[in-house]
Amino acid sequence: MSALLEVEGLRVTYRGDPIVDGVDFSLTPGEAVGLAGESGCGKTTTALALMKLLPSSLKQSGVITLRPPEVSEPINIGKRTEAGMRLVRWRHVSLVFQGAMNSLDPVQRVDAQIAEAIRLHESVSGKEVRERIAELLATVGLTPALGHRYAHQLSGGQRQRMMIALALACRPSLVIADEPTTALDVVIQAQVLQLLERLRERLGLALILISHDLGVLAETCDRIAIMYAGRIVEIGQVSSVFDAPQHPYTKRLLDSLPLIGGRRGLGDPIPGGPPDPGEMPDGCRFRPAARTPPSGVCLIRPCARRPRATARRVTSRPGRSGRPPRPRRRWAHDLGR
Amino acid sequence: MTSAADGALMDVRDLSVQFRARGGVARAVDGVTLEWRRGEVLGVVGESGSGKSTLARAMLGLVSPAAGSVELEGRALNGKGSLTELRRRVQMIFQDPYQTLSPRQRVEAIVTEPLVVQGVARAEHEARVRRALEDVGLDPARFLDRYPHQLSGGQRQRVAIAAALVLEPEGLICDEPVSMLDASVRTQILAVLLELQRRRGLGLLFITHDLSLAWALCDRIAVMYLGRIVEQGLATDVIERPRHPYTQALVTAVPVPTAGGGGTRELLTGELPDATDIPRGCRFHPRCPRRFEPCDQVDPPLIPTGGNGQVAACLLHDPALAKQAEAVG
Numbered sequence: 001m002s003a004l005l006e007v008e009g010l011r012v013t014y015r016g017d018p019i020v021d022g023v024d025f026s027l028t029p030g031e032a033v034g035l036a037g038e039s040g041c042g043k044t045t046t047a048l049a050l051m052k053l054l055p056s057s058l059k060q061s062g063v064i065t066l067r068p069p070e071v072s073e074p075i076n077i078g079k080r081t082e083a084g085m086r087l088v089r090w091r092h093v094s095l096v097f098q099g100a101m102n103s104l105d106p107v108q109r110v111d112a113q114i115a116e117a118i119r120l121h122e123s124v125s126g127k128e129v130r131e132r133i134a135e136l137l138a139t140v141g142l143t144p145a146l147g148h149r150y151a152h153q154l155s156g157g158q159r160q161r162m163m164i165a166l167a168l169a170c171r172p173s174l175v176i177a178d179e180p181t182t183a184l185d186v187v188i189q190a191q192v193l194q195l196l197e198r199l200r201e202r203l204g205l206a207l208i209l210i211s212h213d214l215g216v217l218a219e220t221c222d223r224i225a226i227m228y229a230g231r232i233v234e235i236g237q238v239s240s241v242f243d244a245p246q247h248p249y250t251k252r253l254l255d256s257l258p259l260i261g262g263r264r265g266l267g268d269p270i271p272g273g274p275p276d277p278g279e280m281p282d283g284c285r286f287r288p289a290a291r292t293p294p295s296g297v298c299l300i301r302p303c304a305r306r307p308r309a310t311a312r313r314v315t316s317r318p319g320r321s322g323r324p325p326r327p328r329r330r331w332a333h334d335l336g337r
Numbered sequence: 338m339t340s341a342a343d344g345a346l347m348d349v350r351d352l353s354v355q356f357r358a359r360g361g362v363a364r365a366v367d368g369v370t371l372e373w374r375r376g377e378v379l380g381v382v383g384e385s386g387s388g389k390s391t392l393a394r395a396m397l398g399l400v401s402p403a404a405g406s407v408e409l410e411g412r413a414l415n416g417k418g419s420l421t422e423l424r425r426r427v428q429m430i431f432q433d434p435y436q437t438l439s440p441r442q443r444v445e446a447i448v449t450e451p452l453v454v455q456g457v458a459r460a461e462h463e464a465r466v467r468r469a470l471e472d473v474g475l476d477p478a479r480f481l482d483r484y485p486h487q488l489s490g491g492q493r494q495r496v497a498i499a500a501a502l503v504l505e506p507e508g509l510i511c512d513e514p515v516s517m518l519d520a521s522v523r524t525q526i527l528a529v530l531l532e533l534q535r536r537r538g539l540g541l542l543f544i545t546h547d548l549s550l551a552w553a554l555c556d557r558i559a560v561m562y563l564g565r566i567v568e569q570g571l572a573t574d575v576i577e578r579p580r581h582p583y584t585q586a587l588v589t590a591v592p593v594p595t596a597g598g599g600g601t602r603e604l605l606t607g608e609l610p611d612a613t614d615i616p617r618g619c620r621f622h623p624r625c626p627r628r629f630e631p632c633d634q635v636d637p638p639l640i641p642t643g644g645n646g647q648v649a650a651c652l653l654h655d656p657a658l659a660k661q662a663e664a665v666g
Contacts, residue, residue, distance in 0.1 A: 258552065
């Protein structure tokens with residue numbers, strides 16, 4: 001099966017410092033891939049780059065190719081203009097953000113926001129739009145009455161369901177969900193994850209799920225990519241990454257998670273933190289944090305990609321300080337504009 | 338993780354806290370009795386809205402109870418004098434290290450303030466502030482002069498802990514202390530807290546929604562639902578052999594970081610009801626998969642369910658009603 005999405009050599013820089021530094025991965029139709037890593041590792045930046053939603057102070061390069069089944073020509077996202085991207089966002093790829101409270105417009109009823117997303121991409125009658133909304137709400141397990149509410153009148157779980165309904169409004173083939181359950185309680189989180197799983201089965205939806213919670217990814221994804229300091233350091237089937245992690249960082253990350261029924265107490269902390277984008281060390285980026293260089297190799301030359309893509313490569317660049325700006329907030333339904 | 342069973346540090350007896358809310362009175366904490374022993378790591382777990390943070394605040398006199406009492410070593414708290422003593426001996430740290438520190442104060446001033454408030458002799462200040470910072474793994478020479486915006490999230494939380502520890506309290510209430518921190522930083526902060534518990538016998542009360550964390554660190558766990566403790570016991574018993582259907586549902590809902598996750602499972606439907614409108618009878622019965630005849634009428638007390646002092650507020654464990662429950666299935 002040909003890939004639905006192919007990302008090659010994705011780089012995002014802030015004043016020349018790499019935030020995302022050579023990310024490659026692909027996704028087949030209907031597949032769910034998880035992106036895991038700590039804050040600042042570049043997972044959200046990667047997601048925003050896929051939709052070309054980065055603030056203008058961040059520069060992106062690399063090839064992103066999208067092949068939605070309903071379109072004959074592949075879409076080269078890297079070359080699309082802002083106007084061209086508006087035709088892609090929401091129609092072919094949509095995004096579910098972390099804080100549903102902050103991505104729904106507070107002064108518009110939620111059904112109106114869904115209607116707007118539909119009307120921007122398709123010329124359909126009012127009756128059809130209303131039917132679509134009722135169907136979407138039913139799909140995510142909400143009653144039609146909830147559509148007439150404002151965001152603040154919904155609970156956290158309802159808002160996140162509403163965001164998912166909005167993301168599905170134009171029947172995209174790929175949904176990118178950035179920490180969709182982080183603000184939710186464990187029971188509601190499990191409900192939302194179950195919903196995503198059912199939607200994947202029913203609609204053949206492909207999913208990129210971003211989370212720092214490895215448990216969430218293990219439950220939901222087919223493959224998982226571990227990011228560290230702007231790079232994917234390990235990618236593979238969920239079972240192989242969890243059962244036999246190859247990269248020392250993945251191992252440490254898995255060891256640091258308490259697992260009910262496993263060993264009680266705390267795992268060994270990973271000392272220090274990840275390097276700043278302006279001060280990437282020579283050699284393996286993980287080495288300074290782990291303080292356990294596996295061998296001299298990491299210091300002097302790039303580690304080759306091993307079969308299961310255990311990649312460690314060298315970048316050597318003079319450091320410059322300054323943190324990248326936070327992406328500007330936009331309401332979710334504005335993204336199609 | 339020692340179960341030093343040498344008496345209670347704090348006792349909460351039949352405590353209720355109410356707030357006026359739109360649509361009536363919210364019973365945030367609704368009759369909670371809890372013992373926190375000296376040097377013990379006690380976990381209070383539950384969903385948001387279960388009342389666990391309100392309970393913690395009431396224990397430190399930050400909100401006043403509608404009924405019931407909070408005791409420090411057997412003496413009830415009343416009046417300003419006893420609150421001052423309480424806060425010298427029991428301190429609290431909060432979830433958000435970005436909001437708990439004053440942005441206009443340097444680390445030195447932040448950590449010194451509790452000493453000033455408690456009237457500790459000025460001559461002692463510097464040495465105690467330095468020791469508190471060293472205890473949390475911050476080099477005083479590097480950090481005393483910094484402002485919070487010059488610190489990472491993990492460093493801020495360490496400063497908050499240092500400010501709480503500078504009075505050398507016997508207990509520390511931690512309200513979701515690591516839920517905003519990354520996996521690696523989280524382990525570092527928890528290691529600092531557990532080291533202090535081990536070395537100094539500092540009692541820790543963890544308020545958390547993270548069951549696997551509570552399971553890994555706590556001696557005992559109390560599970561809260563809608564303002565009430567519904568199950569309590571040794572951490573291993575409560576999480577590995579939960580007796581209350583709510584605890585069972587919570588444990589099942591935890592995502593498992595292993596290949597394939599936790600597999601298929603039955604999930605609770607619906608969401609936590611409003612605290613202004615607590616269901617009659619057992620407050621969990623509208624969502625309970627195992628409810629039977631009397632559940633919508635009888636408000637169950639905590640019933641012993643086996644060894645090690647495990648108790649659950651569920652009529653399934655009432656010997657007289659258990660037969661009836663079996664008949665229902």
